[in-house]
Amino acid sequence: MASESRFPDVDSNGSEKNEDIEIIVNVGGVRQVLYGENLNRYPATRLAQLINCLSGGYDTIFSLCDDYDPGKREFYFDRDPDAFRCIIDIYYFGEIHMKKGICPICFKNEMEFWKVDLKFLDDCCKTHLSEKKEELEEIARRVQLILDDLGMDASENRWKRxxxxxxxxxxxxxxxxxxxxxxxxxxxxxxxxxxxxxxxxxxxxxxxxxxxxxxxxxxxxxxxxxxxxxxxxxxxxxxxxxxxxxxxxxxxxxxxxxxxxxxxxxxxxxxxxxxxxxxxxxxxxxxxxxxxxxxxxxxxxxxxSTGLQTLTYALKRSLKELGLLLMYLAVGIFVFSALGYTMEQSHPETLFKSIPQSFWWAIITMTTVGYGDIYPKTTLGKLNAATSFLCGVIAIALPIHPIINNFVRYYNKQRVLETAAKHELELMELYSGEGKVGGSKNDLEDLMGEGKEHPSWSRQLKVSHSDTFIHLLSDEKHYRTRLQSCK
Incomplete structure (x- = not known):
């Protein structure tokens, strides 16, 4: 760890070069020495601004950090140290990766605090962040629908109600x-x-x-x-x-x-x-x-039927896999119907009159249906038929597993979102400021399940303090500390 003598003083004229400056930062109890040579690669970030803040007085210093020890010349930040370890990678590698287990939304907030642009986040992590945003938007939509159902606006006329x-x-x-x-x-x-x-x-x-x-x-x-x-x-x-x-x-x-x-x-x-x-x-x-x-x-x-709806949505999300399945079958049908027609031409009682007519035989063979209305009579034709239905079984089996996974993933996701929406409502009730503080879960379920009307319910449930904080439900700005971050 660096000593005080290694932290150079910077006079009002800026005689000390920024590249030679060392700063000590303490993020959530984790101390780290950073060098101006690395930080100046991205001068717009908060850590780079710390280099020049000493000459601006305490007002400038405390506008950038939570606390400052002039004796140790150490900057203190009440932020998530795990996220900070990921963010400082930008000064050494030029890109940022999220560690497994860190909430993407909280990590995005950490990047905004340290004034690091989201474009430096790796593409795989951006995808994870986009999925999380979609989930929160879906939760917000469900919560808003429930809130709309819970209360009636007294200003509406009788027909609207x-x-x-x-x-x-x-x-x-x-x-x-x-x-x-x-x-x-x-x-x-x-x-x-x-x-x-x-x-x-x-x-x-x-x-x-x-x-x-x-x-x-x-x-x-x-x-x-x-x-x-x-x-x-x-x-x-x-x-x-x-x-x-x-x-x-x-x-x-x-x-x-x-x-x-x-x-x-x-x-x-x-x-x-x-x-x-x-x-x-x-x-x-x-x-x-x-x-x-x-x-x-x-x-x-x-x-x-929720099950039928889930199946429909899962099939929509599996269009790529279904397209692969149809492509495999289409290629196989064309190849084996052409081979079947060619091999069966030597037989006087052949049932393969043309290649388009042979498509029907190839379809029912590759899908293992086999109606028996068209069948090969030569040895080579039978061998071609055996190969076709074996290839058909393989072609159908390959995309099935991803389709099943999509269905299970979507079904589980819907259950999680439904539970998260109810959890959000319970927390909104718990932290609401007007008369509903400490309300039990049964009270909320009674309001949701029995259709009781509460005139001020939608006005009371304004702010949520859950781990999946939903900004879409409120226009107010809320700030989180490291202890409130989702781990």
Missing amino acids: CQKYIWKLMEKPESSYSARVIAVLSFLFILISSVVMCLGTIPELQILDSEGNHVEHPTLDNIETACIGWFTLEYVLRLISSPNKLFFVISFMNIIDVFAILPFYVSLILTHLGARMMELTNVQQAVQALRIMRIARIFKLARH
């Missing part, structure tokens, strides 16, 4: 007991409608109409009408109460709802009015085609 109440009732099952009942009823209607659609195709349950054609049983028809009535009422209420009508209409799941409802009414119109404008046979064919579209209602289950 009623609209918000209906929206929570139809879209947020966790907001109240009534909303959960409606969600369960909607789920049951979807199941009943799907079962009725399947039962209606059983010949034993059908009846003959006046013209001798098989039609659905009237009881099943009445159940179907009741289900469509519920779906229609549900869609209309959600549309009326939606805060953003345009976004609601173009949303994918709402388009599915329309396709589940529309065929019933179009079939009804064609049945009663279409016969006057076209032949009855054409009307029946159009009605039958529209009734097939009822299968779209099964996708409504995704609205009430």
Whole structure:
């Protein structure tokens, strides 16, 4: 460790060269000697500014550090020493790497304190920081949604309050007991409608109409009408109460709802009015085609199933792996269909008439389905078939593991974000300044689960002091010490 005699004095005229200066810094109890020759490589940083601060008096010194010992000539900083060890690498190596276990957001705050630009952070660490930012933004969004649901603005008129109440009732099952009942009823209607659609195709349950054609049983028809009535009422209420009508209409799941409802009414119109404008046979064919579209209602289950939603999002994040899978299969299909067609041409009873026709054989072989409608008859053709389905098994198996990992990672991430949002709300309640300090977890769950309204709830929950501090929920600036940093 350097002694006092090694710390040179700097006069008002700046006679001592900055390159020859040594400074002693104490960051969180860890002392380190730094040299001006290294620090001057980045003069805009806080450590480089310490070189010239002695000539500016104590006001300049204390604007850069937390404390200063003139006897030891030592600068004190109440910051994270682990992060500081990473940050000083910039003066020696020109780049910074985060150590494992350091919170990326806290490390970013440390870099801002030491006035080091984020461009010096290595690319791999920038990726980690971006992921953490996205997680905090998602947590902030979830917390804000919960806060919006907890309180009603007294300045809103009766229609706005009623609209918000209906929206929570139809879209947020966790907001109240009534909303959960409606969600369960909607789920049951979807199941009943799907079962009725399947039962209606059983010949034993059908009846003959006046013209001798098989039609659905009237009881099943009445159940179907009741289900469509519920779906229609549900869609209309959600549309009326939606805060953003345009976004609601173009949303994918709402388009599915329309396709589940529309065929019933179009079939009804064609049945009663279409016969006057076209032949009855054409009307029946159009009605039958529209009734097939009822299968779209099964996708409504995704609205009430977190597992289906997670699967959808995981597949979206696995588009690269799915693309690789399709590319492997496409190459294999082209190669083995061409080989199969060539090898089977010598047989007089060949089933391989052309290479495009052989694509079907290659698809069902590589996917190990093997319908048997097309099969090789020569020895070389059989050898080619054996090679094709072995390659197909390998091609399908290779990208499966990354896809499963994406699903598990996304599912676990959603659970962590949900828990973090609840934890954030509990801390916001604990540290709120108006009457809610010391509130229990049960009180918060009662407010969240039972849909109780608290006029000042959204005004009380302003500041969070959790490890994953969310700046997006408040316009105020908050400063953290080393002891508050996330390790």
